[in-house]
Amino acid sequence: MVTIIPALLLAANGLPPLLTSLAALLGTYLASASASVFNHLLDADLDQVMNRTRDRPVPSGQVSPQGAFAFGSALGVASLLVLYNWTTPLATTVAFLANAFYVLGYTLCLKRYTDQNIVIGGAAGAVGPLIGWAAITGTIGWPAWVLFGVIVLWTPPHFWALAIKYKNDYATANIPMLPVTRGDEATRRQIFAYTLTLIPPIIALFSFGAAGTFYLVTSLAATLYFCWKAWQLYQKHDNSGAMPVFHYSCLYLFAIFGSLTIDRLLGGFL
Amino acid sequence: MHQYSEHERADFRRFSKLLTWAASLTFGLICLGSLVRASNSGLSCPDWPLCYGKAVPLFDTHIFLEWFHRVVAASLACLMITAGVKLIRSRLLRRLFTIQLSASAALLSIQIVLGGLTVLKLLDPATVSAHLINALLFFTVLVWMAMRAHSLATEPDTQEHIPTPLSIRAGFITATFLMFVQIGIGGTVSSRYAGLACPDFPTCNGSFMVPPNLPQALQMLHRGFALLLFIYTCCLSTFGSRIRLPSSARRAVRLVPLLVLAQIGLGMINIYFSLPIWASALHLANAAALYSLLLLASIDLLAQRKGYHHGAISRHNSAAEGGKRFVAQLPTTH
Numbered sequence: 001m002v003t004i005i006p007a008l009l010l011a012a013n014g015l016p017p018l019l020t021s022l023a024a025l026l027g028t029y030l031a032s033a034s035a036s037v038f039n040h041l042l043d044a045d046l047d048q049v050m051n052r053t054r055d056r057p058v059p060s061g062q063v064s065p066q067g068a069f070a071f072g073s074a075l076g077v078a079s080l081l082v083l084y085n086w087t088t089p090l091a092t093t094v095a096f097l098a099n100a101f102y103v104l105g106y107t108l109c110l111k112r113y114t115d116q117n118i119v120i121g122g123a124a125g126a127v128g129p130l131i132g133w134a135a136i137t138g139t140i141g142w143p144a145w146v147l148f149g150v151i152v153l154w155t156p157p158h159f160w161a162l163a164i165k166y167k168n169d170y171a172t173a174n175i176p177m178l179p180v181t182r183g184d185e186a187t188r189r190q191i192f193a194y195t196l197t198l199i200p201p202i203i204a205l206f207s208f209g210a211a212g213t214f215y216l217v218t219s220l221a222a223t224l225y226f227c228w229k230a231w232q233l234y235q236k237h238d239n240s241g242a243m244p245v246f247h248y249s250c251l252y253l254f255a256i257f258g259s260l261t262i263d264r265l266l267g268g269f270l
Numbered sequence: 271m272h273q274y275s276e277h278e279r280a281d282f283r284r285f286s287k288l289l290t291w292a293a294s295l296t297f298g299l300i301c302l303g304s305l306v307r308a309s310n311s312g313l314s315c316p317d318w319p320l321c322y323g324k325a326v327p328l329f330d331t332h333i334f335l336e337w338f339h340r341v342v343a344a345s346l347a348c349l350m351i352t353a354g355v356k357l358i359r360s361r362l363l364r365r366l367f368t369i370q371l372s373a374s375a376a377l378l379s380i381q382i383v384l385g386g387l388t389v390l391k392l393l394d395p396a397t398v399s400a401h402l403i404n405a406l407l408f409f410t411v412l413v414w415m416a417m418r419a420h421s422l423a424t425e426p427d428t429q430e431h432i433p434t435p436l437s438i439r440a441g442f443i444t445a446t447f448l449m450f451v452q453i454g455i456g457g458t459v460s461s462r463y464a465g466l467a468c469p470d471f472p473t474c475n476g477s478f479m480v481p482p483n484l485p486q487a488l489q490m491l492h493r494g495f496a497l498l499l500f501i502y503t504c505c506l507s508t509f510g511s512r513i514r515l516p517s518s519a520r521r522a523v524r525l526v527p528l529l530v531l532a533q534i535g536l537g538m539i540n541i542y543f544s545l546p547i548w549a550s551a552l553h554l555a556n557a558a559a560l561y562s563l564l565l566l567a568s569i570d571l572l573a574q575r576k577g578y579h580h581g582a583i584s585r586h587n588s589a590a591e592g593g594k595r596f597v598a599q600l601p602t603t604h
Contacts, residue, residue, distance in 0.1 A: 038508070042508060044512065065508075065509065065512065069505070069508055103504075104504070104507075104527040104528040105528055108507060108511065108523070108524050108527065108528065109524050109525065
């Protein structure tokens with residue numbers, strides 16, 4: 001959700017129309033909710049086995065599969081209606097494709113069969129900027145793609161840090177997350193590598209004129225700190241630093257998109 | 271269950287291999303036919319069965335594609351004749367496969383005649399559509415026969431036996447049938463040049479109402495059916511993924527909805543970019559792949575239907591079986 005706002009500002013080159021913005025936010029929210037419900041439905045058997053997820057409504061039996069299917073479909077249709085009526089057809093299409101890819105591509109196909117599941121599936125969660133931009137202009141500008149890329153590259157360190165902590169849970173459910181398939185050491189190394197890949201796109205937004213100095217200073221600092229924490233995790237050769245990296249990764253995304261928002265609201269003043 | 275000797279099973283194995291090659295060749299032939307149509311090469315040889323009066327003509331791209339299609343079809347016919355000879359010489363095979371092999375031989379003969387008529391009647395729409403539908407019918411019988419031979423060749427102990435509820439079996443068979451129908455509709459869209467009848471998507475000239483003229487109506491029927499198939503296969507996968515299924519049905523549950531989505535994408539590309547050859551060719555090839563996945567699953571489910579008890583739904587669902595095997599074969603990690 002947060003990822004949509006800067007795209008709205010960038011695409012509108014100022015303050016975006018309120019109705020369109022709200023529709024983009026609501027529509028995306030409904031689409032992700034729909035995707036999430038279908039994911040719960042399809043992964044109910046895995047969720048039952050894992051401690052972290054066994055109290056979810058479908059695996060715990062509080063919601064029937066048919067009920068979940070109906071609810072998920074209703075949310076999905078609602079998201080399409082909201083987006084189609086108050087934003088553009090492109091934004092609607094992107095939201096639908098992301099939803100479909102998450103459910104059919106990631107949940108049904110990738111998740112149980114490859115440890116690159118979240119790397120590829122991450123694309124589904126990265127479409128916020130694309131939807132925001134498309135909602136305003138009906139096309140997708142390059143800064144939206146850069147932001148999309150940032151989220152895609154951020155996804156592996158975010159989820160793998162979590163997966164390190166819950167490795168046994170995932171192993172019990174036979175989900176091939178990286179710590180299960182290639183071990184903690186390889187996972188820590190790859191987390192660090194991915195944080196490094198965040199630096200070029202972050203800088204690119206500034207160098208190619210989409211954002212100003214305030215954004216550059218704040219985001220670069222946040223990114224370098226992220227790399228530093230990942231480096232510490234790697235150097236320690238144990239898992240004590242995994243959850244701090246995970247918690248910071250959540251904060252990091254807020255920092256990047258927040259600083260971009262503020263930068264644009266200030267009109268590149270700083 | 272009849273127990274076959276090792277020698278008899280070896281016979282079945284060889285027969286099954288031959289039929290599997292034939293089925294794979296048929297699949298390739300359907301994809302090739304798609305390419306011939308997409309590249310407008312259907313009439314590049316004005317005569318039939320020779321091309322410009324020769325067995326091997328002077329080639330350009332179009333002539334080559336049409337000629338190659340005929341050559342592969344001829345190879346398939348040779349394979350089927352070989353299967354026929356094997357059948358005639360074996361009492362066991364005669365007893366078990368005469369009807370099916372005769373049916374597929376008849377269908378292949380019809381297909382060859384239709385192929386000739388397609389050229390001689392200058393791509394008459396009904397003939398082109400019939401050529402595709404008959405190809406699918408032949409493919410269906412052939413695959414069924416190949417799978418029967420394969421299951422006869424494997425020892426009963428090593429075979430999968432996973433009975434499933436009637437609703438799932440009916441669901442898969444319906445999906446297979448719907449896919450067959452949709453391919454028929456798509457073939458008619460193509461043969462009547464209705465691919466670009468509607469300038470926009472998903473509406474037709476701005477409206478969702480059924481248009482008054484045939485090409486546009488066909489186009490909208492095709493799109494409507496695609497939506498129906500998308501919803502139907504998603505439902506099937508959602509509920510099918512919750513129970514234990516034979517491996518072919520597991521595969522279908524995983525891949526079919528995604529491929530249907532890709533198919534819709536290809537359809538949209540065909541519209542927005544005015545039938546680029548690669549997209550048009552892939553559209554039927556992908557459809558054939560979808561049909562194959564569903565057909566294999568349906569046949570397997572029907573073969574393994576005996577012995578299902580309600581309440582026997584396993585906690586570890588069909589997709590988890592595959593994931594378990596994947597993780598189990600990885601080198602041990604710390």
